[in-house]
Amino acid sequence: MHSEARLVGGAMVMLAIATSALVVLPYLQLRDVKPPDGLKPYTSTELRGRQVYVQQGCLYCHSQQPRDRTMGPDGARGWGRPGVAGDYYYDHPHQLGTMRTGPDLFNIGSRQPSADWHLGHLFQPRAYVPGSIMPAYPFLFELKEKPDKDDRVVTMPPGYVPPGMIVVARPAALDLVAYLQVLKHNYPAIESPIARK
Amino acid sequence: MDGITILLSAFVLSVAALGFFIWSMRRGDFDATSRGATVIFAPQELGHPEDPSRVARPDDSIVAAPEEFGERSEADRSSAPVAFVFFCCAIVWLLVASVAGLTASIKLHAPDWLTQYEWLSFGRVRTLHLNALAYGWAPMAGLGLAIWLLPRLLKTTLKGGGFAVLGCMTWNAGLIAGLGAIAVGFTSGREWLEIPWQVALLLVIGGGLVALPLVFTLQSRQVDHLYVSVWYMGAALFWFPVLYLVANIPDLHFGVEEATMNWWYGHNVLGLFFTPLALASIYYFMPKVIGRPVQSYNLSLLGFWTLAFFYGQVGGHHLIGGPVPGWLITLSIVQSMMMIIPVLAFATNQYTTMRGYNHMLWYSPTLRFVAFGGIMYVASSIQGSFEALRTINAVTHFTHYTVAHAHLGLYGFVTMAFFGGIYFAMPRVMLREWPYPRLIGLHFWLSGGGILVYVFFLTIGGWLQGMAMLDAAKPFMESVDVTIIYLKMRSLGGALMTAGHLVFAVHFAAMILKVGPARDRPAFFHEPAAS
Numbered sequence: 001m002h003s004e005a006r007l008v009g010g011a012m013v014m015l016a017i018a019t020s021a022l023v024v025l026p027y028l029q030l031r032d033v034k035p036p037d038g039l040k041p042y043t044s045t046e047l048r049g050r051q052v053y054v055q056q057g058c059l060y061c062h063s064q065q066p067r068d069r070t071m072g073p074d075g076a077r078g079w080g081r082p083g084v085a086g087d088y089y090y091d092h093p094h095q096l097g098t099m100r101t102g103p104d105l106f107n108i109g110s111r112q113p114s115a116d117w118h119l120g121h122l123f124q125p126r127a128y129v130p131g132s133i134m135p136a137y138p139f140l141f142e143l144k145e146k147p148d149k150d151d152r153v154v155t156m157p158p159g160y161v162p163p164g165m166i167v168v169a170r171p172a173a174l175d176l177v178a179y180l181q182v183l184k185h186n187y188p189a190i191e192s193p194i195a196r197k
Numbered sequence: 198m199d200g201i202t203i204l205l206s207a208f209v210l211s212v213a214a215l216g217f218f219i220w221s222m223r224r225g226d227f228d229a230t231s232r233g234a235t236v237i238f239a240p241q242e243l244g245h246p247e248d249p250s251r252v253a254r255p256d257d258s259i260v261a262a263p264e265e266f267g268e269r270s271e272a273d274r275s276s277a278p279v280a281f282v283f284f285c286c287a288i289v290w291l292l293v294a295s296v297a298g299l300t301a302s303i304k305l306h307a308p309d310w311l312t313q314y315e316w317l318s319f320g321r322v323r324t325l326h327l328n329a330l331a332y333g334w335a336p337m338a339g340l341g342l343a344i345w346l347l348p349r350l351l352k353t354t355l356k357g358g359g360f361a362v363l364g365c366m367t368w369n370a371g372l373i374a375g376l377g378a379i380a381v382g383f384t385s386g387r388e389w390l391e392i393p394w395q396v397a398l399l400l401v402i403g404g405g406l407v408a409l410p411l412v413f414t415l416q417s418r419q420v421d422h423l424y425v426s427v428w429y430m431g432a433a434l435f436w437f438p439v440l441y442l443v444a445n446i447p448d449l450h451f452g453v454e455e456a457t458m459n460w461w462y463g464h465n466v467l468g469l470f471f472t473p474l475a476l477a478s479i480y481y482f483m484p485k486v487i488g489r490p491v492q493s494y495n496l497s498l499l500g501f502w503t504l505a506f507f508y509g510q511v512g513g514h515h516l517i518g519g520p521v522p523g524w525l526i527t528l529s530i531v532q533s534m535m536m537i538i539p540v541l542a543f544a545t546n547q548y549t550t551m552r553g554y555n556h557m558l559w560y561s562p563t564l565r566f567v568a569f570g571g572i573m574y575v576a577s578s579i580q581g582s583f584e585a586l587r588t589i590n591a592v593t594h595f596t597h598y599t600v601a602h603a604h605l606g607l608y609g610f611v612t613m614a615f616f617g618g619i620y621f622a623m624p625r626v627m628l629r630e631w632p633y634p635r636l637i638g639l640h641f642w643l644s645g646g647g648i649l650v651y652v653f654f655l656t657i658g659g660w661l662q663g664m665a666m667l668d669a670a671k672p673f674m675e676s677v678d679v680t681i682i683y684l685k686m687r688s689l690g691g692a693l694m695t696a697g698h699l700v701f702a703v704h705f706a707a708m709i710l711k712v713g714p715a716r717d718r719p720a721f722f723h724e725p726a727a728s
């Protein structure tokens with residue numbers, strides 16, 4: 001190769017081919033996908049909660065993409081039907097994830113609808129799931145002696161709160177739980193014909 | 198987009214590539230006598246190792262035109278201050294990334310450790326580790342080596358080095374701001390792209406500025422042939438700003454398309470930025486240290502174009518089983534397997550070039566690091582190709598197995614190759630030998646041993662985790678319990694590597710602060726026999 005122009009040109013063509021395949025074609029193919037009828041836009045509380053999910057990096061241990069039964073027993077574990085492109089219509093940034101250090105969360109709202117459970121579990125996962133390696137999130141909560149008006153008090157199993165103190169959820173924790181509760185993609189959805197191929 | 202169109206375009210592309218290949222053959226690009234490979238040697242220098250870690254000067258045993266050595270010293274002098282800045286930044290980020298990585302690793306088996314600090318929670322500190330490594334250590338070391346190598350490869354002095362320094366400053370300012378943003382939770386929420394786009398622009402600009410000296414220096418080159426290292430470095434320098442810019446355009450990407458873009462970027466920053474920079478280093482340092490040109494030079498050129506073509510399209514294998522178009526997954530799996538071609542091209546070259554020279558691994562630090570990196574490149578790439586197959590991916594996707602694979606590539610290969618390059622370059626940058634050769638040996642064993650411990654145990658742990666997850670009869674927690682012992686061994690491996698980096702940093706500091714004995718012999722592990 002004697003010409004640097006040919007080198008750089010060739011290199012850029014290669015990158016352009018890759019970009020067409022992995023970015024431009026999916027863009028053209030998926031831009032007209034509509035949200036399924038059963039999927040509602042997030043409320044502002046849920047959106048704030050989603051932001052907490054993003055900021056805390058839940059993505060690094062939890063996926064949001066149940067696979068079909070040829071790839072794994074996701075359905076048998078109660079993680080829900082395989083996701084379709086439309087399910088992610090309102091998701092920005094996407095949180096599909098690549099790790100399952102913890103379980104898939106795409107339908108955690110169906111599996112675990114209780115706000116009390118989620119709040120307590122965020123405060124101390126090992127109080128609810130023995131052996132869990134999920135980090136505790138004490139900074140999403142406050143320890144107080146007695147609650148103020150409007151405080152959301154979290155009831156913990158005995159032994160996890162210093163004597164004489166109570167656990168109060170901060171707004172970020174409440175938002176996050178609202179988001180987790182709405183993660184229910186249990187409406188029927190068939191892949192939009194344009195996205196399937 | 199239907200399957201027929203995809204197949205058809207793949208066919209057309211293949212035929213075009215075949216035509217290009219035949220045309221290259223006719224032009225003699227694949228001659229058995231590949232003169233291009235000798236362009237990095239002075240006349241009659243062949244057969245004489247350029248001593249690792251030794252100030253370039255005419256050696257009595259080398260009967261070469263003295264002016265060529267003078268030119269090489271001049272080339273080294275012109276790039277020294279620029280490379281110095283890059284290497285110093287690289288060392289700092291290496292330490293930051295090591296501490297963050299070790300912290301994250303320990304947190305996975307001690308989940309209640311340091312939980313009261315939000316910025317140290319696993320989700321944050323893991324991300325700090327990745328970004329400090331991927332945007333701090335690796336590019337600073339890789340770009341520093343590229344800048345240092347350019348004048349040598351083009352037999353001229355570095356032109357526009359000031360732009361590179363400016364680019365380095367811009368880049369580091371962006372990285373500091375980006376890491377701060379991640380620590381306080383201001384993240385874009387996409388893997389490998391966490392740095393918010395407002396800040397990421399600084400990295401695009403910085404990366405572009407660093408590419409300028411390449412353009413200027415090319416214009417005043419004194420060689421006819423561009424050595425294969427120039428190809429890899431040149432392409433990488435141009436690829437990165439484009440990749441990072443497209444990935445960071447705000448409000449363009451959406452839903453599932455954002456995921457495909459995410460992994461187009463995530464895999465290309467590895468394949469089209471770190472990998473070529475590291476390969477460029479290996480293709481230069483290995484032949485130089487042993488004093489023998491690359492044996493099948495044209496294979497390395499074939500390797501370049503196949504890497505450029507196939508590597509760009511493999512990113513979809515991160516989404517196997519996901520809600521993305523099926524054709525995209527299939528395309529990525531096929532191209533992942535095709536990556537075996539450039540990898541075998543490299544492996545053949547390394548094997549044939551090193552054959553008969555393995556004794557030099559005994560005493561040459563640079564060769565030992567670089568050869569280790571080359572072997573790990575082959576290992577991790579072959580592993581990666583098979584990992585993309587659906588049957589294997591069904592087990593390993595979503596598990597620590599993938600994490601082990603990523604570290605084999607980015608550490609075992611890229612980082613080790615850069616270590617070797619820095620051990621070669623720094624004595625010329627500082628005009629001083631490494632003061633304590635034993636520390637280099639210690640660094641090698643800590644880093645090399647650490648990464649092997651890390652990968653060995655985490656690979657097993659990840660596989661067991663995947664098998665447990667595939668068995669619906671087992672509760673999910675079993676897939677967690679089974680990994681704990683392996684996660685602890687991972688922390689051990691990480692601690693060894695971190696210790697190695699501390700040794701490296703101390704030695705580096707001693708080097709630049711002129712502490713320690715002023716040695717006038719190359720820093721070898723052992724004295725070469727009868728030289």
